[in-house]
């Protein structure tokens with residue numbers, strides 16, 4: 001696994017995630033039943049807590065997908081991600097520009113975890129370009145961080161943990177999370 005320097009990590013304010021092939025394994029379940037959503041996806045539960053930790057560290061998290069999908073939208077909403085941009089692959093630069101302007105952040109302050117060629121233009125612009133283990137060669141060559149985990153298998157978790165560890169925040173975030181669970185339990189007990 002490559003590593004992220006503390007300086008690079010501390011500069012980051014926005015974490016951008018591609019959806020298909022990063023939050024998922026890239027597989028699409030296509031249903032014939034017209035009453036069903038026509039495409040289904042499988043997400044990894046470990047990524048959910050990672051996104052929670054990023055947000056606890058006051059980092060903005062946004063999804064930039066080159067495909068319109070209700071399953072990605074539902075998963076994002078369940079995780080509390082407010083910025084979900086589902087555009088054509090040609091629209092990713094514009095979508096990220098919009099996200100960064102709204103966040104008051106620069107391109108240098110953004111990380112992007114990606115897997116395929118549609119992500120290359122954005123990867124070339126952000127401060128911390130990152131790739132999942134099974135990203136295409138061009139994406140891996142552009143990335144300064146390449147994970148050991150494939151898309152859909154907890155790759156967002158791996159990257160988030162690496163970023164937060166490089167910022168020196170991971171352990172304290174985990175401890176704060178555990179303490180909050182105990183606090184919640186005690187408050188219920190005293191009710």
Ligand SMILES: [Mg+2]
Nearest residue numbers: 018020021116
């Ligand atoms: Mg992708």
